[in-house]
Structures are given as C-alpha cells and as structure tokens.
Amino acid sequence: MHKLLKAFSILLAVFVLVSSLTACYESAQVLLLGVVAPRDGATVTEQSVVVNGTVNKSATVTVNGTVVPVKKLQFSTSVTLAEGQNIINVEAQSGKETVTKILTVTYTPTGK
Numbered sequence: 016m017h018k019l020l021k022a023f024s025i026l027l028a029v030f031v032l033v034s035s036l037t038a039c040y041e042s043a044q045v046l047l048l049g050v051v052a053p054r055d056g057a058t059v060t061e062q063s064v065v066v067n068g069t070v071n072k073s074a075t076v077t078v079n080g081t082v083v084p085v086k087k088l089q090f091s092t093s094v095t096l097a098e099g100q101n102i103i104n105v106e107a108q109s110g111k112e113t114v115t116k117i118l119t120v121t122y123t124p125t126g127k
Contacts, residue, residue: 044071044072045112046070046071046072046074046107046108046109046112046113046114047070047071047114048068048069048070048074048076048105048106048107048114048115048116049068049069049070050066050067050068050105050116050118051067051068051069052064052065052066052067052068053065053066053103053118053120054118055116055117055118055119055120056119056120057120057121058120058121058122058123059096059120059121059122059123060122060123060124060125061122062095062096062122062124063093063094063095063096064093064094064096064103064120064122065091065092065093065094066078066083066091066092066093066094066103066105066118067089067090067091067092068089068090068105068116069088069089069090070085070088070090070107070109071088072088072109073085073109074107074108074109075107075108075109076090076105076106076107076108077104077105077106077108078090078092078094078103078104078105078106079094079103079104080104096120096122097122098122098123098124099121099122099123100119100120100121101119101120101121101122102117102118102119103117103118103119103120104116104117104118105117105118
C-alpha cells in the first residue's frame with residue numbers, strides 16, 4: 016500500500032509540473048493572428064464573404080465586433096457586405112494582448 020501511495024504521489028507531482036510548464040509556455044507566446052480569407056484589397060461579386068483564419072494560442076476572436084467561435088485555433092464566419100468598399104475588422108484577444116487586422120473588401124454585384 017505504501018509503494019502504491021508513493022507511486023501515486025510521484026505521478027501527481029509530475030502531472031502538476033507538466034501542467035504548469037504547459038501553461039507557462041502558452042502564456043509566454045506572443046499572440047499571432049492570421050487571416051487566410053478574404054485577401055485584403057479583394058473585389059468580390061457575392062454579397063457574403065467568409066472570413067477565416069488562425070490564432071497561435073487560446074484567444075477570443077471578433078469579426079466586426081461579433082465574437083466568433085475558435086476551434087483548434089481556427090475561426091470562420093460569414094460577413095454580409097454592402098455594395099462598394101467594406102472594412103472588416105478582425106481582432107484576437109488573449110489576456111492583455113490584442114492583435115487587430117483590418118481588411119478592405121469591395122463588393123461589386125455581377126452585372127454592374
């Protein structure tokens with residue numbers, strides 16, 4: 016019984032140490048935000064555009080002020096465009112860090 020308790024204590028200590036190191040590693044990373052689509056400066060013929068991208072650590076992502084779910088460090092949402100030039104504001108926040116990407120997308124309906 017004593018050996019079992021000792022082994023359990025060692026496993027618990029290792030788990031706590033690994034968990035602490037993982038948390039320290041993630042908090043030491045600088046927050047990065049990558050927007051895959053749409054391309055900044057793009058002109059589209061559809062009124063809706065999909066905005067998708069990645070972050071490198073746990074973060075809250077907003078697109079034009081609306082929170083977007085992040086799963087496996089990836090996000091995706093649809094944005095409805097007005098005719099002409101549109102500004103899309105993508106922001107990621109993790110703790111005190113905030114990273115912002117501002118995209119300009121022009122919507123020109125087909126036939127205009």
